Amino acid sequence: EAAVTQSPRNKVTVTGGNVTLSCRQTNSHNYMYWYRQDTGHGLRLIHYSYGAGNLQIGDVPDGYKATRTTQEDFFLLLELASPSQTSLYFCASKTDANTEVFFGKGTRLTVV
């Protein structure tokens, strides 16, 4: 089965801190996504990518950067973390537009 691995699983940082969330998929999937999940908002797309070096802006990109360094690796960067970015973050991947999405187990980020 397709695997998407996120690290760390839990992270606490201070306001203004620098955080990098990592995601790796070993399925040779083209598409990778970063979502955040918040009560009352469901899942919201932050950034996504079609392949190595490609980046697309999602629906809630403010305060986030992303890099797709290889086909396998997709990083989410918070350079000046704020309490509003406290959330559960999911990475996901898929092969092409009409295939199912595989999700990681999530990273819980707390900004104090």
Next chain:
Amino acid sequence: TQTVSQSDAHVTVFEGDSVELRCNYSYGGSIYLSWYIQHHGHGLQFLLKYYSGNPVVQGVNGFEAEFSKSDSSFHLRKASVHWSDSAVYFCAVRGTGNTGKLIFGLGTTLQVQP
């Protein structure tokens, strides 16, 4: 602009009951609809999808969904639920173009009581 509406935030049924979780969508192009399940503390897992052909699609663990263009709906159903079906269910529609971007509804929490 694609949108997804799940009208029921919470649904409670008893084990063995049938259940229908509702999803309505708006779309501006070719259709691609899917359902995902999220058990507490876990990531989302794919249940089923529709993008062409038979409007009734079968998924894992006895779930099925029916696409209706006239009603703009893609409701999820199960004939007899088990306590292990307790979870949050998300309906999703693919964005316009070929981005592969999925837009999720807010989710429906299904609680199955013994």
